[in-house]
Each structure stands twice: as structure tokens, then as C-alpha cells.
Amino acid sequence: MHSNHLLLEEPIRMASILESSKSTFFPAMSRIVGTLGINSQSVETISACLKAGMSVARFDFSWGDAEFHQKTLENLKIAIKSTKKLCAVMLDTVGPELQVVNKSERPVSLQEETLVVLTPDQDKEATSNLLPINFSGLSKVVTKGDTIFIGQYLFTGSETTSVWLEVTEVNGEEVVCLIKNSATLSGPLYTLHVSQIRIDLPTLTDKDKEVISTWGVRNNIDFLSLSYTRHAEDVRHAREFLSKLGDLNQTQIFAKIENVEGLNHFDEILQEADGIILSRGNLGIDLPPEKVFLFQKAAVYKCNMAGKPAVVTRVVDSMTDNLRPTRAEATDVANAILDGSDAILLGAETLRGLYPVETISIVGKICAEVTPFSYCCKEI
Known part of the structure; x- marks a missing residue:
């Protein structure tokens, strides 16, 4: 008897898996946002982060004062000059946290x-x-x-x-x-x-407004990450506030979706925002774990259709304390990019993690490895 052979179309050669990783014709199309802080404030570390692939530096005002963040930003400027690597600045608001x-x-x-x-x-x-x-x-x-x-x-x-x-x-x-x-x-x-309780506080708090109008204006921020965005009106209010400041009328607003309320108003928020950040850490508390991936896939698809960047967070949590990600995390990064995510945002991993440079490097390598494969998938 002849055995039946199942013929499969190979989108990628199995043999290539055994080849060593190297720079290819395809540069990584996705971007890496790194949160700078306690373990990533020095010029040396920031320079290494830039070389490893960080192209947006995030300053999280949920902790640390303006003086600390200003020192970090000055070091970033020095690192940019020495490495000749461009890097945008993102201010992350506290919001109703x-x-x-x-x-x-x-x-x-x-x-x-x-x-x-x-x-x-x-x-x-x-x-x-x-x-x-x-x-x-x-x-x-x-x-x-x-x-x-x-x-x-x-x-x-x-x-x-x-x-x-x-x-x-x-x-x-x-x-x-x-x-x-x-x-x-x-x-x-x-x-x-x-979980699933509405907190009756403004999305853009008085503290946020003070930080934006002082630190944000002084440093001409490129992106505003609007934490706990719950309605399209939150984005409109933030944009109105930025336009009054003059210097920040070109600053892009990325709405952070962190709870069920933001999820329920996602379509209207997407219309108003310049980009979306899927804050999976908080969403994983508001949603049952088995539902988070459904929202991620639906939201990324909608962002792609609207032509607006989708940013995914919480991908390599274990690298806060470990030199290597888990296999599940590495696959999660790849699948996020294959689904159409435009950027990966690293929080605790680079803010206070032990291996900020290695984290950016590994995530960057995964993104670069995925890029040619994502082209193959689109052609099939």
C-alpha cells in the first residue's frame, strides 16, 4: 500500500529555523517603546537601549517627580547624539489611577x-x-x-x-x-x-494638566499616552487642552484602553485618537483571562482598518527578573506583530527590570524575525 502524503504549502522553510539570526533585507517594521526609569536612567544604559532597537522613550508620571524624569530626558538627549539614533518622547499620564x-x-x-x-x-x-x-x-x-x-x-x-x-x-x-x-x-x-467598577474621576486630572503644561511643553513631547481612556470625549478634551498650549498642537494622542468602559466605547475612541495602546495588564483584571485575546485581535484589526497604530503592552513580564523570556512570551510577541500590532510597549521590564537592554534586544529580534513571515502571510 502506498502511504498518503499530505502536501503542505510552506510559507517558511523549516530549515531556516536552524539558521542563526541575522540582519536581513527586511528591517523590523514594528517599533519598541521603552519606559525609562530606575534601572534605565544612565546615559550608558539608554545608549544601549537605543542601539538595541528602542525608538520611543516613555516617561510614566504615575511615579517619580518631574525633576527625576527631566534628568532621564537630558540623558536620553546625550545618548541620541552619541548613538545617532532617533527617539521620540512619550508622556504617560496618571489618569484616574x-x-x-x-x-x-x-x-x-x-x-x-x-x-x-x-x-x-x-x-x-x-x-x-x-x-x-x-x-x-x-x-x-x-x-x-x-x-x-x-x-x-x-x-x-x-x-x-x-x-x-x-x-x-x-x-x-x-x-x-x-x-x-x-x-x-x-x-x-x-x-x-x-474589577468592572467605574471610578468617578476625570481622565485628565489636574496633576496631569500641570505636568503636561510644564514638563510636556518644555520638552515638546511627541506623544501623549492618555491613561484610562473611557470615552471619545476624553480624547477630545485632551486634544483641546493640548491645542491651547500652542507648542503641543502637533502632539499625537494615543488612547490607552484599560477597562471594560473603554472597551465598550472603543469604536468612537478609535475615531478620535491618533493611536491605541492596549493595556493588557489592567484589561486582564477587568476581563476574564480567556477574553483578553479576543479583544486584542478585534482591536488590532480595527486599528489596521482605520490606518492607526496599535500598541500592545505586557508581553515579556518574566524578563523583569530574568535574562530570557518564556517560550509563551516569545510567541506572544510574534503573534501580536503577525496580527498587525505596530509597536510593543515595555513597562516594568525596562523601568525597574534587571535586564532593560537585553529585553529590548530580544523583542527587537523577534519583531525582525517576524517581518518577512508577515509579508508571506499577507500574500497567501
């Missing part, structure tokens, strides 16, 4: 199955059973059974550095929660996210 404030900066250990109280009294010290927050209205919007998530800088999801809470009681302005997993919170600020 809820934060746990730890003035002492001492690590706070939280024990599973114990209670912790969230209080709007920021004068109190953060302890294992009391966490001060920057929002007095939390008790008005949560009810018993609601889920609250607390983590350091855009949620790593690590069970040791982030914590799930379940609301058990609302007592005046204080919210009592049951701790669902043991964790240690370290540093002065942690982000707090309440």
Missing part, C-alpha cells in the same frame, strides 16, 4: 485569609492590616463580594508581589477586605484596581 500610599516605603506583608482595611486617610501608616489609598470615594462604589487587585506597577500577576482582595464590609469611608493570597508589597506606591 487608584493608588495605595506607603509613605514609610517599608515592605508590607499581607497574610492569606486575614482582613485588611482600605482607608482614605493618607496620614496613616501602611501596615499588614491597614492600607491608605488616594481615593475617598471607594466605599461608595464597591459592595460585598467585589474583587480588588493591588500590585506594583501595572500588575505583574506574580503571587508574591501582588494581592487579590474580596470586599467583605463597607464601614463609613473604609472598606474591609479578605486577603485571598499571601504577598509582600514593596515600594512607596502600588496600583489598586477594582
